[in-house]
Amino acid sequence: MVVRDRKGHTADFKSARLDANHVREALMPLIDREAVLCSDGAAVYARFARTQGTTHQVVHARPVSAYAKALSISRTSTPTTAA
Numbered sequence: 001m002v003v004r005d006r007k008g009h010t011a012d013f014k015s016a017r018l019d020a021n022h023v024r025e026a027l028m029p030l031i032d033r034e035a036v037l038c039s040d041g042a043a044v045y046a047r048f049a050r051t052q053g054t055t056h057q058v059v060h061a062r063p064v065s066a067y068a069k070a071l072s073i074s075r076t077s078t079p080t081t082a083a
Contacts, residue, residue: 003030023048 001023003011011030015022023044031037033053039045041058049056 001026003027005030005035018042018044020044020047028052 001013001015001018003013003026013026015026027037027048031052031054036055036057037045037049038057038059040060046056046058048054
């Protein structure tokens with residue numbers, strides 16, 4: 001997990017698990033109630049923001065099915081050349 005504020009200060013964490021307890025332990029000292037938590041959309045971040053009263057925004061997230069579909073298209077597509 002990487003945390004960066006608007007001034008560019010960065011903190012990173014390696015966690016054995018991506019669960020509520022580990023996320024809360026890492027983020028509580030860093031996230032102010034007035035902050036906006038931006039994440040990939042994992043439910044654990046939304047839950048953290050909700051319980052802390054913090055705004056949560058999802059960035060660069062796609063449903064898994066759309067991602068899987070995009071992968072299968074790119075793997076099965078054959079390049080075409082103009083005649």
